[in-house]
Amino acid sequence: MSFINNPSLTVTVPIAVGESDFENLNTEDFSSESDLEESKEKLNESSSSSEGSTVDIGAPAEEQPVIEPEETLEPEACFTEGCVQRFKCCQISVEEGRGKQWWNLRRTCFRxxxxxxFETFIVFMILLSSGALAFEDIYIDQRKTIKTMLEYPDKVFTYIFILEMLLKWVAxxxxxxxxxxxxxxxxxxxDVSLVSLTANALGYSELGAIKSLRTLRALRPLRALSRFEGMRVVVNALLGAIPSIMNVLLVCLIFWLIFSIMGVNLFAGKFYHCVNTTTGDIFEISEVNNHSDCLKLIERNETARWKNVKVNFDNVGFGYLSLLQVATFKGWMDIMYAAVDSRNVELQPKYEESxxxxxxxxxxxxxGSFFTLNLFIGVIIDNFNQQKKKFGGQDIFMTEEQKKYYNAMKKLGSKKPQKPIPRPGGCFLRS
Known part of the structure; x- marks a missing residue:
């Protein structure tokens, strides 16, 4: 009653250790048993000096936050360490004099x-230059106005791209x-555009080598790939899949080798037939039964010829080409019909003889088609998923803010809760 009448009275309450809400829980997700016993011992030691129901366990050690490196606006070293050590002209002090001026110029170019x-402008120029290339055709020399209208923008685009390259060299x-x-x-x-522009200025634009070099300007749209992260991931996935594709290609070649050898044994020399060179029709078996009958027609100066189909199984090499055409489902029906109609070597084919x-x-x-060729698609998709993970997050199309939020959520999910505090079991609380 004295405690109720006098609220300012301080009562020392010992804290019981025996009762806790967490005794029956599996503590693997929170802390080990040794950590819990150590926590209880600390509570026993501090129970004599605790006042009220306040427990002084001590502030847990704060974890050092992981500081991600920020993107710097300073350019990196211009030359490698080997060049700097070998060539004294590369050893420039950026603290004073011309070295400082050069460093300030590099910083400006870098920004x-x-x-x-700047990046948006370059992408726009790439798209315009690619569109200008699409207007060139076989009649471009006859259309002088269009040719002149395309030549001047091509020069402007080349100068802009050269300036961009020089800025990046400095930056x-x-x-x-x-x-x-x-x-x-x-x-x-x-470089291809620069060589083409120089050749036109010197009057060598009609040379065969220069014309062949100008065809490489068609690679100009590829420059847009490096400007978009999603496109870079696709290209990197294709390039990264090359080693795995080579393994799949080896498996495919072994499978196809088996079928090619079987095809040579089954169809070698059996696709020949006697054909009318005027109409292109194949002679009926009643008229021409074998190679000898076809030769008799040729000797009588009739329009006949003993010929083979273009795609055949006369050797393993031609067998591979035939299987490739069958696997791609382009013109494979003609090969199959020729095989089904075949009889024997130097015999005229008959409808569905085999x-x-x-x-x-x-x-x-x-x-050979559904199984092996689909392996190529699986390898490319697997490498694409690996590239997605490499570029951060589960989705490469997230913005930078979304990626930061996603990484923060992953860090919070990996943190474990603090050690549980046992419930006090004093007589006042029990009543």
Whole structure:
């Protein structure tokens, strides 16, 4: 009653250790048993000095936050360490004099190149130049006005791309620029345009080598791939799938080798037939039964010829080509009909003489086409998923803010809750 009448009275309450809401829980998800016993011992030691129901366990050690590196607006070294050590002209102090001026110029170029407006402008120029290439056709020399209208924009585009390349050389440095595969692609395409422009100025545009080089301008739309992350992922997936594709190709070649050898044994020399060269029709078996009958027609100066089909199984090489045509389902019906109509070597084919040959093509389509060719698609899809994970997050099309939120949620999900505090079991609380 004294405690109720005098609220300012302080009562020391010992804390019981025996009763806890967490005793029957599985503590693997929270903490180990040794950690729980250690926590109880600390509570026992501090029970004598605790006042009221306040438990001083001690502040847990704060975890150091993971600081992600921020994108710097400073350019990297222009040359490699080997070049700097070997050539003294590359050893420039950026603290004073011309070195400082050069460094300020690089910083300015770096900020220009990294600006979103600059990147948008370059992408727009790439799309315009690609559209200009689409207007060139076989009649371009006859249309002088259109040819002149396309030549001047082509020069402007070339100058803009050269300026972009020079800005990136200064901003990124030779080390960063020439160790990036996408920059190499830009460099080669710009060089093709520059050589073509120089040849036109010198009057060598009609040379065969220059004309062949001008065809490489068709690679200009590829420059747009490096500007979009989604496109880069697709291209990187295709390039990264090349080693795995080679393994699948080896399996495919072994499968096809079996069917090619079987095809040579079954159909070698059996696709020949006697055909009327005037009408293109095949002679009936009643008129021409074999090669000898066809030769008799040729000797009588009749329009006949003993010929073979273009796609056949006369050897393993031709067998591979025939199987490729069957696997792609382009013109494969002619090959199958020729096999089904075949009789024997130097015999005129007869309609559906060998019906059991249908099984050969059905089995090959199942194992040689549906099975092996779909492995290529599976390998490419697998590499595409790997590239998605490499570029961060489960979705490569998330914005930067969404990626930061996603990574923060992953970090919070990996944190474990703090150690549970046992419930006090004093006499006042029990009543």
């Amino acid at each position: 220009i190149v990294e600006h979103n407006w 990124y440095g030779y080390q960063t620029y020439f160790t990036n595969a996408w920059c190499w692609l830009d460099f080669l395409i710009v 019906l059991y040959m249908y099984l050969y093509f059905v089995i090959f389509i199942i194992f």
